[in-house]
Amino acid sequence: KFWGKYFRVYDTLNQLIPYQELLDLFLKKLELLASGDKNILDVGSGTGNLCIKLKKSGYNTTGIDFSKEGIALFKQKDINAKVFYGDITQGLPFSDNSFDGLCTNNTIYTLPEDSRPLVFREFYRVVKPGGVILVSNLAEGFSSIAIYLVHIKESLKNKGLVPTLVDFIHFTIPTIKIFY
Numbered sequence: 001k002f003w004g005k006y007f008r009v010y011d012t013l014n015q016l017i018p019y020q021e022l023l024d025l026f027l028k029k030l031e032l033l034a035s036g037d038k039n040i041l042d043v044g045s046g047t048g049n050l051c052i053k054l055k056k057s058g059y060n061t062t063g064i065d066f067s068k069e070g071i072a073l074f075k076q077k078d079i080n081a082k083v084f085y086g087d088i089t090q091g092l093p094f095s096d097n098s099f100d101g102l103c104t105n106n107t108i109y110t111l112p113e114d115s116r117p118l119v120f121r122e123f124y125r126v127v128k129p130g131g132v133i134l135v136s137n138l139a140e141g142f143s144s145i146a147i148y149l150v151h152i153k154e155s156l157k158n159k160g161l162v163p164t165l166v167d168f169i170h171f172t173i174p175t176i177k178i179f180y
Contacts, residue, residue, distance in 0.1 A: 007047055007070045012171060014049055017154045018147045022136060023053050026103050030059065032132050033100050041099045041126060043088055044107025048074030048081055054103075062099070064088065089115035092122045101132040108137045 013019040030040065038059045042051045045063025047070050055061045055078070063083035065071050074083050086093055089111055102123050111119060123133050148171065155164040 007067060007073055011047055011049070016147055016151045018150045023050055026050060026134055027053065027057055029134050030101055030132060037100060039099045041094070041102045043102060043104040045074060045083055046070040048077055048083065050103055050105055051081065052078055064092065088119055088122065092126050094126045096125055097128045098126050099131060100128055102127050103134045105136045106138060108135060
């Protein structure tokens with residue numbers, strides 16, 4: 001039930017400047033891929049934000065997530081999305097060396113600690129030699145409110161007071177739901 005409720009408001013993050021910058025950073029780091037078909041696996045793809053951004057930039061994306069609700073929202077945004085339902089703590093359902101790169105955005109911290117070594121072994125197994133593995137994860141001292149404060153500061157600088165206030169009002173209810 002948690003993920004179903006969470007993902008109904010999660011896409012509000014797409015509009016937050018720090019979240020946009022994080023997704024842009026994934027894109028920039030994937031430019032390290034020297035060649036290949038640019039086949040990218042997004043582990044913990046949720047509602048598809050990263051996959052969709054990568055796909056628009058020419059990557060061939062595959063997503064996997066443990067939330068049927070997240071996957072359903074992903075498919076609403078991209079009916080042609082290649083996304084699988086699966087529990088990554090039980091292994092990845094892909095052949096060895098299947099992907100040129102792998103991304104995972106704020107997924108690892110949701111996993112039981114004892115399953116993480118297997119998960120990382122699976123990452124290395126499915127990524128081709130010389131491929132790229134990018135992991136974004138919450139760090140100690142992380143403050144989710146800081147994301148909103150940075151957004152407000154940047155929005156004030158770039159858009160001005162009135163649009164920033166409109167943003168703030170727009171984000172209030174989804175933000176409360178996310179924190180709840």
